[in-house]
Amino acid sequence: MQTRYRAAATVLLLTASAGLAASGGAAEASGTHHVTARAAKTLTVTLKSTKSGAKLSTSTIRPGKTLFKVVRGNRGGSLQLLRLKSGYSLQKAGSDFGKAFSGNIDAIKRIDRNIVFYGGIDVPAKGAKPNFWGTDVDKAGTYYVINTGGRSAPPPSVLKAKGTHQKRALPATGGYVNMADDSTGANVFRTPKSDPHRGWMKTANHAKEPHFVVLNQVKRSTTNSDVNDYIAASAGDPNAPPPSWALPAGTETGFVSPGHSFVWKYSLPKGKYISMCFWPSKKTGMPHFDMGMYKLFILK
Numbered sequence: 001m002q003t004r005y006r007a008a009a010t011v012l013l014l015t016a017s018a019g020l021a022a023s024g025g026a027a028e029a030s031g032t033h034h035v036t037a038r039a040a041k042t043l044t045v046t047l048k049s050t051k052s053g054a055k056l057s058t059s060t061i062r063p064g065k066t067l068f069k070v071v072r073g074n075r076g077g078s079l080q081l082l083r084l085k086s087g088y089s090l091q092k093a094g095s096d097f098g099k100a101f102s103g104n105i106d107a108i109k110r111i112d113r114n115i116v117f118y119g120g121i122d123v124p125a126k127g128a129k130p131n132f133w134g135t136d137v138d139k140a141g142t143y144y145v146i147n148t149g150g151r152s153a154p155p156p157s158v159l160k161a162k163g164t165h166q167k168r169a170l171p172a173t174g175g176y177v178n179m180a181d182d183s184t185g186a187n188v189f190r191t192p193k194s195d196p197h198r199g200w201m202k203t204a205n206h207a208k209e210p211h212f213v214v215l216n217q218v219k220r221s222t223t224n225s226d227v228n229d230y231i232a233a234s235a236g237d238p239n240a241p242p243p244s245w246a247l248p249a250g251t252e253t254g255f256v257s258p259g260h261s262f263v264w265k266y267s268l269p270k271g272k273y274i275s276m277c278f279w280p281s282k283k284t285g286m287p288h289f290d291m292g293m294y295k296l297f298i299l300k
């Protein structure tokens with residue numbers, strides 16, 4: 001699918017602003033969930049994606065590691081968990097998202113400062129099994145689940161975290177795709193030479209800006225030079241055709257802020273892959289990919 005290349009990635013990100021701006025209809029799930037004092041080993045919250053927003057199996061949890069099970073209602077897209085710092089609003093976020101993905105550096109910086117992203121995952125295709133991601137809902141407070149896919153984004157849903165942080169576990173991971181700053185301060189992906197082609201991936205953001213993972217299979221022959229040539233030819237062009245070395249398989253995650261990590265379940269064909277990030281740089285306003293944030297590696 002070519003949807004993972006820059007044009008679609010830009011569209012996806014632009015539409016996130018619609019979801020954030022539509023806060024007037026914030027559908028807070030009714031009723032409260034009684035959380036017992038006894039430590040739970042795991043906690044799974046089911047998110048059903050619908051046209052009127054994500055329906056949560058519970059609206060209140062204790063802070064702690066939480067697995068999100070994403071099932072499809074009548075709406076596809078991609079679900080994302082985030083929290084706003086005090087003094088910032090969904091309305092401001094919506095406005096800033098639109099500007100940020102047009103390269104407005106002040107807006108990018110406001111988002112980086114005021115929104116904490118906790119990862120996310122695509123809504124499964126019709127008839128497909130649920131998708132999963134999990135993260136440490138680290139602080140008490142109000143969290144939002146937004147749908148970042150599609151033109152008319154459903155309103156955000158509210159998840160409240162109340163009480164003290166509870167010790168809970170997430171699934172063990174077999175591989176990782178992390179983000180870091182290299183010695184020159186550039187944003188880079190860190191992966192092993194190869195990761196398993198299915199299972200649970202861990203993504204930890206050790207860099208200084210938000211990032212996300214767009215994973216796409218490529219031809220075995222693809223080299224860094226091929227990717228650099230594509231970037232040189234297509235940077236700044238939202239209508240650029242997908243690269244000739246791209247293959248159909250792939251997946252993508254939600255955004256994760258610096259100092260945060262998440263785990264995500266995936267299943268892909270074995271082969272060579274490229275990991276790319278299209279978050280706008282607070283230094284240049286360009287998508288990180290255009291500044292060289294990609295990595296070729298193997299899923300075996």
Ligand SMILES: [Cu+2]
Pocket residue numbers: 187210211212277278279288293
């Ligand atoms: Cu990035």
